[in-house]
Amino acid sequence: MAKTKPNKLKARLPRGFVDRSAADIRATDAMLAKIRGVYEAYGFDPVETPAFEYTDCLGKFLPDTDRPNAGVFSVQDDDEQWMSLRYDLTAPLARHVSENINEIQLPFRSYRAGWVFRNEKPGPGRFRQFMQFDADTVGAPGVQADAEMCMMMADTMEALGIPRGQYIIRVNNRKVLDGVMAAIGLGDPEDAERRLTVLRAMDKYDKFGSEGVRLLLGEGRKDESGDFTKGANLSATAIDAIIEILEASAIDDLIDDRNDLTFKTAALSKLAINEEFEAGFSELKLISDLVTSAGYKADRISVDPSVVRGLEYYTGPVYEAELLFDVTNEKGEVVQFGSVGGGGRYDGLVKRFTGRDVPATGFSIGVSRLMTALKNLGKLKDDAVLAPVLVTVMDGDTESLARYQKMTQDLRSAGIRAEMYQGNWKKFGNQLKYADRRDCPLAIIQGGDERAEGVVQIKDLIEGKRLSGEIADNVTWRESRPAQISVPEAELVETVKRMLAEQADDRAKSGTEGAGA
RNA sequence: GCAGACGUAGCUCAGUUGGUUAGAGCGUCGGAUUGUGGCUCCGAAGGUCGUUGGUUCAACUCCAACCGUCUGUACCA
Incomplete structure (x- = not known):
C-alpha cells in the first residue's frame, strides 16, 4: 500500500x-x-x-440575526419563518x-x-x-x-x-415572593430588574449559603476565578428579611396567623403584610391542608x-x-x-x-x-437483559448453515434469546471470544464429529470462566473443554432452558445487590 | 458571555536548558494454537505532537490568535 x-x-x-x-x-x-x-x-x-415549533410560539423573541441561536437552536424555514427546537x-x-x-x-x-x-x-x-x-x-x-x-x-x-x-416535594407561591418584594419596596414596575436580581440571589441559597446570598443581595460577590457579580444593593433590613425567609424550614416559622396575619421573625416583622402575600399564603395553606388530609405529611x-x-x-x-x-x-x-x-x-x-x-x-x-x-x-x-445464547458455526457449507440456523430458530421459538455467529466462522476461537465478550451465557457447538453422533455440545461460558482461574496452561485449558456437556440433538432446547435456569438461580443467590425495586 | 487551567497513539500518560529517528503501559490486530474463551510468549499496525501563523540554523518544547476540553461564574424557559 x-x-x-x-x-x-x-x-x-x-x-x-x-x-x-x-x-x-x-x-x-x-x-x-x-x-x-x-x-x-x-x-x-x-x-x-x-x-420543532415556530420560534414565536415558544415564547422566545424573534431571534436577532446576529445571534439567532442564543439559548435555543433555531433555523429558518423556506419561507424565512424562524423555527426552533x-x-x-x-x-x-x-x-x-x-x-x-x-x-x-x-x-x-x-x-x-x-x-x-x-x-x-x-x-x-x-x-x-x-x-x-x-x-x-x-x-x-x-x-x-x-x-x-x-x-x-x-x-x-x-x-x-x-x-x-x-x-421532598417543596412548594411555594409566586404571590408570596411578589408580596415580599413589594414589602421591601421593590413593588413598582420599574423595579423589575432588581426584583429578578433578588429572586436569582435567593435561588442560589443552596449553592452559596446565606453569606453568599447576602453578598448578592448587597453589593455583589466575587467568585473563585475573580469574576465579579453585581448585587441588588438592598438595605440591611431587607437583606435580613430575605435571609430569614431562606433559613426558615416551614412557612409557620415566619408567620403568625392566629388572629391577623403577622410576621414573627425579627427583620420581617418590621415589614407590612400586603394583599398579594396574603393571597399566596392562603393558597399555600389550602394546598397544605389538601395534601395532608390525603395522607401526604x-x-x-x-x-x-x-x-x-x-x-x-x-x-x-x-x-x-x-x-x-x-x-x-x-x-x-x-x-x-x-x-x-x-x-x-x-x-x-x-x-x-x-x-x-x-x-x-x-x-x-x-x-x-x-x-x-x-x-x-x-x-x-x-x-x-441477558445476552443471547450463541450458536457457533463449525462448517460453512449450506447444509450445515441451515442446521445451525434451525437450532437458533428452535431456541427462539422456545423464548430463548439466541443468535447464530455471523462473523468469519473459520476462526473458531474468535467465535468463543465473541461470545465471551458479549457475556453470552451459553455456546452451542456442533462439528462433524458431533453431527455424526447426533449430539450437540453445550458450553457453559459462565462456569467456564470461573474454572479458567484454576488452569494456568493453555493446552490443558483447551483440551479439558471446561463446563461443556454433550446432549442428543433432540434435547438441545430443554437442556439450554435448564442450564439458563440454573445460572439464573446462581445469580439470584450470589448477586442480590443491584436488584431493582 | 466572563475568568482560569489544560490539549502528545483508540485510552491513561512520559518526553531534560529548544537539538537530529517522539516513547511506555493498556487496548486493537496477527501468530504460537486450521475444532474451544482465560493465562503466557512473539510480532504488527496505529501520531498533520489541537489548528494556523510567528521567533529561530533548528519548535512537541518559546510567542500570538483560533478551536476544543475541564473548573469556577453568569444565564437557564
Missing part, C-alpha cells in the same frame, strides 16, 4: 450531546414505564408534539391546546415524554439534549389541581424506588418559602422535587444534586394565543438527571 493517506473524516459528536448505550436505553425505558404508570393512574392521557414541553403544550381549544374538553389532563434542546454551555451531567417527562392539567383554576400535582410527583418518586425521606410535601423557579411564566404555586441523599459522581466526588423536577401554575401561557383565561398547572421531571441519581442509589440494574 502506498503511503498516501486520504483525508479521513474525523468522527465526532457535537459537544453537549451523547450516544446512548443499550443499558442506558433499557434503564430509561424502565423508568419511563414506571412514571407513566403513575400518571395513567391519576387519569392523565398521552399527547405528543413535535420537536423546543427547550421545554410546556410551551408546545400551550400551543397545542390553544390551536385545538374548540375540540379539547377542559380540564385537559395530559402527559408526554420527550427530548428537549438547549443551546447552552454543557457541563457534567448537563447536556444540550435531554429528556423530560411532563404532566399538566389545563383549564383547572383551583389550587386543588396544584395539590394533585404535588402528590403525583411524590408518588412518582416512590414508584421509581426512592424511599420516603430521601426526597410534611416528610413528603412541604411548604417552603425559599423555593424560586421559573421566574418568567409561573403565576401562582410553584413546586420542585429534590433528592435528599448524597450523589457521588464517576470521580468519587459528592455532588449536590438538587432538583430533579419541578413545575407550577402558568395561568398566562394559553392566553397568549387565545386571549382567553385558561389557567393551567403542571410539572416536569428531568429524566436524564434522575437516572444518574438512581444509578447512584443502586436502583438501576446495569443491564437487565
Whole structure:
C-alpha cells in the first residue's frame, strides 16, 4: 500500500450531546414505564408534539440575526419563518391546546415524554439534549389541581424506588415572593430588574449559603476565578428579611396567623403584610391542608418559602422535587444534586394565543438527571437483559448453515434469546471470544464429529470462566473443554432452558445487590 | 458571555536548558494454537505532537490568535 493517506473524516459528536448505550436505553425505558404508570393512574392521557415549533410560539423573541441561536437552536424555514427546537414541553403544550381549544374538553389532563434542546454551555451531567417527562392539567383554576400535582410527583418518586425521606416535594407561591418584594419596596414596575436580581440571589441559597446570598443581595460577590457579580444593593433590613425567609424550614416559622396575619421573625416583622402575600399564603395553606388530609405529611410535601423557579411564566404555586441523599459522581466526588423536577401554575401561557383565561398547572421531571441519581442509589440494574445464547458455526457449507440456523430458530421459538455467529466462522476461537465478550451465557457447538453422533455440545461460558482461574496452561485449558456437556440433538432446547435456569438461580443467590425495586 | 487551567497513539500518560529517528503501559490486530474463551510468549499496525501563523540554523518544547476540553461564574424557559 502506498503511503498516501486520504483525508479521513474525523468522527465526532457535537459537544453537549451523547450516544446512548443499550443499558442506558433499557434503564430509561424502565423508568419511563414506571412514571407513566403513575400518571395513567391519576387519569392523565398521552399527547405528543413535535420537536420543532415556530420560534414565536415558544415564547422566545424573534431571534436577532446576529445571534439567532442564543439559548435555543433555531433555523429558518423556506419561507424565512424562524423555527426552533423546543427547550421545554410546556410551551408546545400551550400551543397545542390553544390551536385545538374548540375540540379539547377542559380540564385537559395530559402527559408526554420527550427530548428537549438547549443551546447552552454543557457541563457534567448537563447536556444540550435531554429528556423530560411532563404532566399538566389545563383549564383547572383551583389550587386543588396544584395539590394533585404535588402528590403525583411524590408518588412518582416512590414508584421509581426512592424511599420516603430521601426526597421532598417543596412548594411555594409566586404571590408570596411578589408580596415580599413589594414589602421591601421593590413593588413598582420599574423595579423589575432588581426584583429578578433578588429572586436569582435567593435561588442560589443552596449553592452559596446565606453569606453568599447576602453578598448578592448587597453589593455583589466575587467568585473563585475573580469574576465579579453585581448585587441588588438592598438595605440591611431587607437583606435580613430575605435571609430569614431562606433559613426558615416551614412557612409557620415566619408567620403568625392566629388572629391577623403577622410576621414573627425579627427583620420581617418590621415589614407590612400586603394583599398579594396574603393571597399566596392562603393558597399555600389550602394546598397544605389538601395534601395532608390525603395522607401526604410534611416528610413528603412541604411548604417552603425559599423555593424560586421559573421566574418568567409561573403565576401562582410553584413546586420542585429534590433528592435528599448524597450523589457521588464517576470521580468519587459528592455532588449536590438538587432538583430533579419541578413545575407550577402558568395561568398566562394559553392566553397568549387565545386571549382567553385558561389557567393551567403542571410539572416536569428531568429524566436524564434522575437516572444518574438512581444509578447512584443502586436502583438501576446495569443491564437487565441477558445476552443471547450463541450458536457457533463449525462448517460453512449450506447444509450445515441451515442446521445451525434451525437450532437458533428452535431456541427462539422456545423464548430463548439466541443468535447464530455471523462473523468469519473459520476462526473458531474468535467465535468463543465473541461470545465471551458479549457475556453470552451459553455456546452451542456442533462439528462433524458431533453431527455424526447426533449430539450437540453445550458450553457453559459462565462456569467456564470461573474454572479458567484454576488452569494456568493453555493446552490443558483447551483440551479439558471446561463446563461443556454433550446432549442428543433432540434435547438441545430443554437442556439450554435448564442450564439458563440454573445460572439464573446462581445469580439470584450470589448477586442480590443491584436488584431493582 | 466572563475568568482560569489544560490539549502528545483508540485510552491513561512520559518526553531534560529548544537539538537530529517522539516513547511506555493498556487496548486493537496477527501468530504460537486450521475444532474451544482465560493465562503466557512473539510480532504488527496505529501520531498533520489541537489548528494556523510567528521567533529561530533548528519548535512537541518559546510567542500570538483560533478551536476544543475541564473548573469556577453568569444565564437557564
